[in-house]
Amino acid sequence: MLAVVSVMQFAERLTDRQAADAVRSRIDWKYMLGLELEDEGFHFSVLSGFRTRLVEHSREQVVLDRLLSRLSGLGFLRAGGRVRTDATHVLAPVRDVNRLEFCAETLRCALEALAVAAPDWLRAARIADVSWQERYGQRADSYRLPKGDVEREAFAVQVGSDGFALLEAVHRPDAPAWLRQLPAVQVLRRAWVQQYHRGGEHGQGVRWREGKDLPPGRLRLVSPHDTDARCAVKRGMIWDGYKVHHSETCDNELPRLIVNVATTHAAVDDSRLVATVHEHLERRGAKPGEHLVDGGYTSAAIILTARAQGIGILGPLPPASDRQTRANEGFALTDFQIHWDEQYAVCPQGAKSRYWAAPAWTASRGLWSSSPNGTAATARSAPRAPA
Incomplete structure (x- = not known):
């Protein structure tokens, strides 16, 4: 029943609470679900739990599979x-943030998680001072952050230093081991590896990663609230x-x-x-x-x-991506005529290849390739087509 409710909920673009209300109060939904008019339905939180179980057990496709099986049987x-x-x-259900907002918000989330999970440890660790409350007491927003480039750079370094200090604290031998396993702390660790360098003799030099030092987009986190x-x-x-x-x-x-x-x-x-x-x-x-x-x-x-x-x-x-095509000069691959059935090629100047190598499997590219070849003398002696 919950699967059908989820489909109807999606079709009508309802929230979980609205869908649960529809099960209780709408006669068309009761008819569709085969429920008695007196059926009181269920609490709206059941729907999110149902979706979570589907994902955890990789069963998201079950409803579609059964529907298609039935349709196949009907022809x-x-x-x-x-x-x-x-x-x-x-679109992910998260705010669109810049790098500085992302780092500050990630650190704030880690602090919030530690404050809830281990408040006594956080107080005893004496990591944070009054300035931390000013920096991370509220959600990170651009209008609260420094405006000038120099000031923003300094703030980014300060956030990075604070984050490293927190990570060092949770990895101390006397810190409970489970602290470093908190999801928000794990996200902080991943984000700091991706966003910051730490150098110097004692690891005190903190700076942004730039350009090629940043991880590729397929790996880079964009929000602490949705790590996928x-x-x-x-x-x-x-x-x-x-x-x-x-x-x-x-x-x-x-x-x-x-x-x-x-x-x-x-x-x-x-x-x-x-x-x-x-x-x-x-x-x-x-x-x-x-x-x-x-x-x-x-x-x-x-x-x-x-x-x-x-x-x-x-x-x-x-589109072709070879150097000649990008630069719009010289001969590109598309300028050659390949006659696969007859096994020869013609260059842009009209010279025909002398022989055709047997096809070979190019493992690195995962495709069949052949090599039509002529001689250098043939290419040089061929008349050049007028521009």
Whole structure:
């Protein structure tokens, strides 16, 4: 019943409290759920507990699997058809903060957690003084932070030093071992590794990490309140959160059905989902003959791998990224004519390759490659096409 309630809740965009009220008071919901009119329903917190159990036991797809199994039995779903996959962004339910706000808020959360879990230890450790209350007593917001660049840099160093002092305190031999296992303290440790350098003879020199010293976006935390969310940029849009990939059947003679849903953090490249989507579709009896995608899901390796599995990938290839194309000078890969069936290539000046090497599997790129070759003399003697 809770699964059906969750679906209806999503369809009507209700909060947990509103959904629980609907179960108690709305006759259409009682009819849908097969409940007696006198049924008093349940407390709204049951819904969040239900979702948590689904995630903890990796059972998020159970309802969709059973629905698709039933639809397949009715003839509405079949293998060998056409499936379309696309992704959209999902915003994490957190504030959009800059690096300085993020670090100050992360330290504040760790202090709050320690104050609740071990108030006596925190007082006895004598880490914080009155200035800590001024810096971390309230949620970190830009309007409370220093405005000038020099002042903000100094504040960032101070926050970093305070964070290292707190981490040292919880790792002292006389500190309870369980303190360092608190989730907020673990987040603080991860954030400080990512955001700060600590140098000097005694480790007192604290400074920001910059440029290449920062971890890649797929690893970098963006909020202490959601450690799974990541920052991503796509088509000029920047967001913190996730991507959700929907796969939908698109055969003209059958109903259009959502046959797969996959969620990743925002920094995961779309192309990494193709193999997983194909695996899930085959398991559900919906392996497509044609898979329609956009350019984010395509590459030579993906197309050839899918073809070997009997799936045709239909979608634009990513633009060429070789040096000549980027600089708009010289000859790019797209300037050569490759005749795969006849096994020869023609260079931009019209010279034809002399021989064709046997195909070989390029393990590093995961694709088949062939090597059409000519001689240097042939290329030099070929007439250059007029500009």
